[in-house]
Amino acid sequence: MLIGQVVGSVVATQKDEKLAERKLLLVQVHDLNNKPKDQYVVAVDSVGAGPHDMVLYATGSSARQTDITDGRPCDAVVMAVVDSWDLGGENVYEKWS
Amino acid sequence: MLIGQVVGSVVATQKDEKLAERKLLLVQVHDLNNKPKDQYVVAVDSVGAGPHDMVLYATGSSARQTDITDGRPCDAVVMAVVDSWDLGGENVYEKWS
Amino acid sequence: MLIGQVVGSVVATQKDEKLAERKLLLVQVHDLNNKPKDQYVVAVDSVGAGPHDMVLYATGSSARQTDITDGRPCDAVVMAVVDSWDLGGENVYEKWS
Amino acid sequence: MLIGQVVGSVVATQKDEKLAERKLLLVQVHDLNNKPKDQYVVAVDSVGAGPHDMVLYATGSSARQTDITDGRPCDAVVMAVVDSWDLGGENVYEKWS
Amino acid sequence: MLIGQVVGSVVATQKDEKLAERKLLLVQVHDLNNKPKDQYVVAVDSVGAGPHDMVLYATGSSARQTDITDGRPCDAVVMAVVDSWDLGGENVYEKWS
Numbered sequence: 214m215l216i217g218q219v220v221g222s223v224v225a226t227q228k229d230e231k232l233a234e235r236k237l238l239l240v241q242v243h244d245l246n247n248k249p250k251d252q253y254v255v256a257v258d259s260v261g262a263g264p265h266d267m268v269l270y271a272t273g274s275s276a277r278q279t280d281i282t283d284g285r286p287c288d289a290v291v292m293a294v295v296d297s298w299d300l301g302g303e304n305v306y307e308k309w310s
Numbered sequence: 311m312l313i314g315q316v317v318g319s320v321v322a323t324q325k326d327e328k329l330a331e332r333k334l335l336l337v338q339v340h341d342l343n344n345k346p347k348d349q350y351v352v353a354v355d356s357v358g359a360g361p362h363d364m365v366l367y368a369t370g371s372s373a374r375q376t377d378i379t380d381g382r383p384c385d386a387v388v389m390a391v392v393d394s395w396d397l398g399g400e401n402v403y404e405k406w407s
Numbered sequence: 408m409l410i411g412q413v414v415g416s417v418v419a420t421q422k423d424e425k426l427a428e429r430k431l432l433l434v435q436v437h438d439l440n441n442k443p444k445d446q447y448v449v450a451v452d453s454v455g456a457g458p459h460d461m462v463l464y465a466t467g468s469s470a471r472q473t474d475i476t477d478g479r480p481c482d483a484v485v486m487a488v489v490d491s492w493d494l495g496g497e498n499v500y501e502k503w504s
Numbered sequence: 505m506l507i508g509q510v511v512g513s514v515v516a517t518q519k520d521e522k523l524a525e526r527k528l529l530l531v532q533v534h535d536l537n538n539k540p541k542d543q544y545v546v547a548v549d550s551v552g553a554g555p556h557d558m559v560l561y562a563t564g565s566s567a568r569q570t571d572i573t574d575g576r577p578c579d580a581v582v583m584a585v586v587d588s589w590d591l592g593g594e595n596v597y598e599k600w601s
Numbered sequence: 602m603l604i605g606q607v608v609g610s611v612v613a614t615q616k617d618e619k620l621a622e623r624k625l626l627l628v629q630v631h632d633l634n635n636k637p638k639d640q641y642v643v644a645v646d647s648v649g650a651g652p653h654d655m656v657l658y659a660t661g662s663s664a665r666q667t668d669i670t671d672g673r674p675c676d677a678v679v680m681a682v683v684d685s686w687d688l689g690g691e692n693v694y695e696k697w698s
Contacts (some may be wrong), residue, residue, distance in 0.1 A: 214528075214546040214580060216514070220342070221397040223313070225366060227357055228390035229376050237311075237366070239395060241342060245511070245532065245544045253342045255311040255366055259577070260518055264399075269516060269528070269546055274371045274468075274565045274662075275579035279520050282577075286356070286379075286389040288372035289311055292577040293519035298530060300512040302555075317439070318494040320410070322463060324454055325487035326473050334408075334463070336492060338439065350439045352408040352463055361496075371468045371565075371662075383453070383476075383486040385469035386408055414633070415688040417604070419657060421648055422681035423667050431602075431657070433686060435633060447633045449602040449657055458690075468565075468662045480647070480670075480680040482663035483602060505625075505643040505677060507611070536608070536629065536641045550674070551615055560613060560625070560643055565662045566676035570617050573674075583674040584616035589627060591609040593652075 214269040216295060217242045219262050223255050231285040238262060238291055240270055247306050256289035257282050267306060269293040311366040313392060314339045316359050320352050328382040335359060335388055337367055344403050353386035354379050364403060366390040408463040410489060411436045413456050417449050425479040432456060432485055434464055441500050450483035451476050461500060463487040505560040507586060508533045510553050514546050522576040529553060529582055531561055538597050547580035548573050558597060560584040602657040604683060605630045607650050611643050619673040626650060626679055628658055635694050644677035645670050655694060657681040 221239035225232075235257045242252040247267075256270045259279040268291045270276075276290040277283055297307045318336035322329075332354045339349040344364075353367045356378040365388045367373075373387040374380055394404045415433035419426075429451045436446040441461075450464045453475040462485045464470075470484040471477055491501045512530035516523075526548045533543040538558075547561045550570040559582045561567075567581040568574055588598045609627035613620075623645045630640040635655075644658045647669040656679045658664075664678040665671055685695045 214578070215544075216546060221395055221399075221402070223366065223395040224393045225390035226393055228366075229356055231375065232390065237390075239342065239397065244542070245530065251341070253312075255313060259520055269514065269519075271577045271579040272370075273563075273579055275568060275577055277372060277375070278522065278568070278575060278577040284375060286368045286372055286375040286387055287311070288368040288370055290577055292523065293516035293528075296515045296517055298512055298514040300530065302512075305512070318492055318496075318499070320463065320492040321490045322487035323490055325463075326453055328472065329486065334487075336439065336494065348438070350409075352410060369467075374469060374472070381472060383465045383469055383472040383484055384408070385465040385467055415686055415690075415693070417657065417686040418684045419681035420684055421650075422657075423647055425666065426681065431681075433633065433688065445632070447603075449604060466661075471663060471666070478666060480659045480663055480666040480678055481602070482659040482661055505675070506641075507643060535639070536627065550617055560611065560616075562674045562676040564660075564676055566665060566674050569619065569665070569672060569674040581674055584613035584620065584625075587612045587614055589609055589611040591627065593609075596609070 214271050215242050217268055217270060219264055219266045219268060229286050240268060245300055254289045256291045257287045258291050260291060260294055262291050262294050267295040269295060311368050312339050314365055314367060316361055316363045316365060326383050337365060342397055351386045353388045354384045355388050357388060357391055359388050359391050364392040366392060408465050409436050411462055411464060413458055413460045413462060423480050434462060439494055448483045450485045451481045452485050454485060454488055456485050456488050461489040463489060505562050506533050508559055508561060510555055510557045510559060520577050536591055545580045547582045548578045549582050551582060551585055553582050553585050558586040560586060602659050603630050605656055605658060607652055607654045607656060617674050628656060633688055642677045644679045645675045646679050648679060648682055650679050650682050655683040657683060
């Protein structure tokens with residue numbers, strides 16, 4: 214998994230029917246130090262993530278192991294909202310701070 | 311999934327028979343701000359995407375989860391036509407504008 | 408899938424027995440404009456591609472969806488010989504020209 | 505697999521229920537010579553790895569082949585703690601030295 | 602698959618039990634012209650490859666299609682020892698020369 218921030222969302226009416234009612238989040242990847250990278254992914258939301266949330270996303274066949282994505286043409290899923298992480302003993306990100 | 315634009319198509323007569331009658335789209339990847347990247351993919355169309363459409367494509371085994379691609383040697387599928395997306399609260403792309 | 412050119416082949420006698428009699432092609436990836444990239448793959452041939460042919464290859468589990476590669480330790484397969492492609496309405500490559 | 509060092513951990517309360525009680529390690533990738541790279545992964549721990557341990561992690565569907573990760577939306581797993589490795593006949597890393 | 606050279610091996614005692622007795626090779630990726638790249642992989646050996654051998658490795662779920670790796674948390678396998686390859690009609694590498 215990688216850490217990213219929900220920076221937007223994508224609207225697509227004309228899509229595979231198995232993706233009906235799935236929310237498509239635009240997630241910008243962050244590095245270990247919480248700095249945004251020039252990398253993004255469009256991921257299906259499976260945990261009710263909101264704008265600006267720091268999240269984890271899984272890719273590939275692992276992205277289809279949630280009830281929301283099982284058997285669907287989806288290669289990325291947001292499967293966790295990050296509360297915090299530490300790096301070398303220092304807190305890097307804290308949701309509630 | 312990543313966002314891309316349909317910039318062309320590929321013709322291949324001599325191919326695995328399971329790919330017969332599948333339309334092969336040339337998709338150029340765009341970044342979050344809708345700027346074209348030096349990256350592309352040849353993807354099977356599953357939603358009737360047309361030239362210049364902004365689309366979403368899925369890769370890997372997830373690319374085989376549509377009726378069009380199930381069980382076929384295809385590692386990328388266009389599974390949605392993008393209507394719009396926003397980034398940080400601002401509209402970046404709007405199909406009908 | 409990506410577009411590449413068959414630029415050589417690899418010989419390997421000591422290999423997993425499931426790969427016996429599979430032809431291993433050396434494929435150099437090309438970009439949208441048909442310019443060679445500094446990227447390659449060794450792919451099993453499933454369509455009788457020959458030297459200098461422009462081809463499409465599929466990777467990952469999708470590379471095992473041909474009769475030639477099913478159930479084998481092969482993560483890339485040439486599944487089509489390209490006849491032509493266009494980019495923005497212009498023909499970029501034409502096999503028979 | 506790639507070699508990395510456990511440099512931290514990620515806390516996420518709001519997550520897919522299949523990931524309950526899974527420990528999420530922040531792993532920084534190292535190169536052949538044991539130099540840290542600008543690349544990381546968040547991986548589920550399956551072997552009791554601790555802070556500063558050098559580990560191996562597996563990605564994709566292979567990350568779901570442990571009892572800890574089977575059937576879960578997890579695309580990276582730490583499946584070994586590295587004792588040592590050598591490069592060109594020279595010892596590069598030795599856990600107990 | 603990619604071509605690489607066996608440049609070392611990794612020892613890991615504390616690992617997923619399904620990987621017991623699997624040999625972990627350190628493989629440095631080479632380019633088309635047999636020049637080493639700044640890229641490596643740790644792969645399970647399935648063909649008895651030795652130090653300095655040029656090999657092919659497969660990744661992802663394809664890495665689990667050998668008797669040695671089936672059902673195990675392994676995302677890379679050495680499945681062939683390279684005898685030779687040619688590029689544009691010229692021999693690039695010959696094991697026995």
